[in-house]
Amino acid sequence: MIKRWNPEGVAPPIGRYSHLARVPAGHEYLIISGQVGTSPNGELAGPDAESQTRAALTNIENLLKAAGAELKHLVKLFAMLSSTDRLAGYRKALQEALTRWYPNEDWPTHSLIVVAALATPELAVEVEATAAIPAH
Template sequence: MSQSVKYVNPEGACPAQGLYSHLARVKAGEMIFVAGQLAVGADGGVVGVGDFDAQFKQVFKNLGDVLKGVGCDFNDVAKFTTYLVASQHIPGFMRCRAELFPSLFATDMYAPNTLLIVDRLVKEEFLIEVEAVVRARDPDSAGDKA
């Protein structure tokens, strides 16, 4: 697990309302701001039209690919911002996170997340978009490509 990012729920804070921590402590270093990732497949087409679970999985696959491309992984994420197009997708979002996150993160502490409901995304077929703020690995870390 990255020692540059530590997830914390401070004493006295109310319980988190989902699979996230109240804050991330980030050691000084280069920050990477990852654009919102959508359910776009390798061919450029929309994956899972009308299928929230399929879109969720594709979004996090795309995020993982972007992180890997700069020598990072999900343990380097300082914060997510998630956009859903309908509040009815919140239960599915919570379920999908509970199923996927244990395989993405080294511990049961997860990055802070802000969840927003918006009117629509860049294409009406998209149901979810997730962006991230990431602490880059030190240049001397193995696997750093950026």
């Protein structure tokens, strides 16, 4: 079982994430490339960060399933936004997903950066993920 926690001696997280995650021996890592806000047919979910974040997180859910993993196996999310103007939309969609994914608030670790641009100008957000799956 992946252990996630926030130890004393460090300020509490400023969002819905854990400071630490420990993966026990006997797990295989699953690395998910940056997911953007597109539907399975490749169309952009919308022009805003909120709709693109929802789609990117759905893509991560689907990739986990395809690899035989579950949301409980997520260790880290790493998000890149193309502007600080996109923060509110990203945070709203992320909060919705984390509330649904982790009702007990056992959130994975998370980092967020704002970059000058993503791969194409219409992209608002890109989210990478790391998971750890018990080895067979």
